[in-house]
Amino acid sequence: MNKTEKLYFKDAYLSAFSARVLSVAEVEGGYEVVLDKTAFFPSEAGQSADTGKLAGANVLDVYEREGVIYHLTDNMLPVGESVRGEIDFDIRFEKMQCHTAEHLLSGLLYERYGVDNVGFHLGEYEVTFDTSRRMSAEELMKIEAEANAVIYKNLPVSAEIYDCEEAIGSHYRSKRAIAGQVRIVTILGVDSCACCAPHVARTGEIGIIKILREQSYKGGSRICMLAGKRAYDFITKLYKTAQNASSALSYPILEIADGIARRDEEIKELKLALRESERSRLLAGIPTLSQSGRQVIFADTDDASLARECANLLLEKADELAVVLYRAGAGVGFVMLGREDVGAICKKATLALGGRGGGRGPMAQGSFSSDISEIIEYFNS
Ligand SMILES: [Zn+2]
Numbered sequence: 001m002n003k004t005e006k007l008y009f010k011d012a013y014l015s016a017f018s019a020r021v022l023s024v025a026e027v028e029g030g031y032e033v034v035l036d037k038t039a040f041f042p043s044e045a046g047q048s049a050d051t052g053k054l055a056g057a058n059v060l061d062v063y064e065r066e067g068v069i070y071h072l073t074d075n076m077l078p079v080g081e082s083v084r085g086e087i088d089f090d091i092r093f094e095k096m097q098c099h100t101a102e103h104l105l106s107g108l109l110y111e112r113y114g115v116d117n118v119g120f121h122l123g124e125y126e127v128t129f130d131t132s133r134r135m136s137a138e139e140l141m142k143i144e145a146e147a148n149a150v151i152y153k154n155l156p157v158s159a160e161i162y163d164c165e166e167a168i169g170s171h172y173r174s175k176r177a178i179a180g181q182v183r184i185v186t187i188l189g190v191d192s193c194a195c196c197a198p199h200v201a202r203t204g205e206i207g208i209i210k211i212l213r214e215q216s217y218k219g220g221s222r223i224c225m226l227a228g229k230r231a232y233d234f235i236t237k238l239y240k241t242a243q244n245a246s247s248a249l250s251y252p253i254l255e256i257a258d259g260i261a262r263r264d265e266e267i268k269e270l271k272l273a274l275r276e277s278e279r280s281r282l283l284a285g286i287p288t289l290s291q292s293g294r295q296v297i298f299a300d301t302d303d304a305s306l307a308r309e310c311a312n313l314l315l316e317k318a319d320e321l322a323v324v325l326y327r328a329g330a331g332v333g334f335v336m337l338g339r340e341d342v343g344a345i346c347k348k349a350t351l352a353l354g355g356r357g358g359g360r361g362p363m364a365q366g367s368f369s370s371d372i373s374e375i376i377e378y379f380n381s
Contacts, residue, residue, distance in 0.1 A: 003067030012198035097228025107191025154204035
């Protein structure tokens, strides 16, 4: 079959076109349509296929095999006739913004640091690309600022097809060795890169580039970024979220992080003060108890270390055994201290009251599943 004429090579902004239907084949999931020419960009170069309509049918996917572009549609098309194609240009333009942004960043990374781009994925939402070595946060901030400065300069972006590599005689970036024809996308004075995807005509159309995050990936960096409309949409959502947080926390929008750090510090201090007051309250009554063989009390806390502290003090008032009960989830926690080994007492108690626990020598810990009053009665009887 003849190769399909790629209209997007000549004009990346062509959103509607007429073409003749060369063949239609029923396949799984729809109909595979081949046209003599198309503006639909297939899934290629890390970018997903264009969507849109062909003679009223929805174009679900577009792919290329040996120079022939196949459009997967949800309806039959008339073979031999001329049909109108229309691509979802808003979505396509967002991809053009993001793809040119990636070239710009990668070109600058190569120029400034000699770093290669070794992977690219233009997803439904975010854009990721991988570098041959790990980039620092400072390097990425510098490159991001420089890339945005190139956007302000509104430099032309062009694409040329050359017959072979030698014909260019100039340097360009490429992820793999290229034989035969090569299409070079050039951002004037900044970058030249072999690429088959549609790009914006001037850097100003990228609008903005924002790097969102970086992570270690196969010895280099995986960088996630947004550009153009997608970056604008993200910033709009981000600002709304920040506004809500600002009014909920009563901090100016640019002081939210500092405000939260201050608040965390206050909460930490308050928790310490609260624990100290809880500790005083729990320990206060113990010295006033009269000496007894067994002492069993309930300490109204869920802090096991406070319960142990209570048990130590309580043992001074007990000739034989001190038991401190406290809140432990759905059950009742206990700390048991004795003058001698309490293992047998603990075992007997957990059998009688339900629960589990254990210990060594004069101390045992665990939890009971019975009521507090039942537990107290057990130990006092
Ligand atoms: Zn590219």
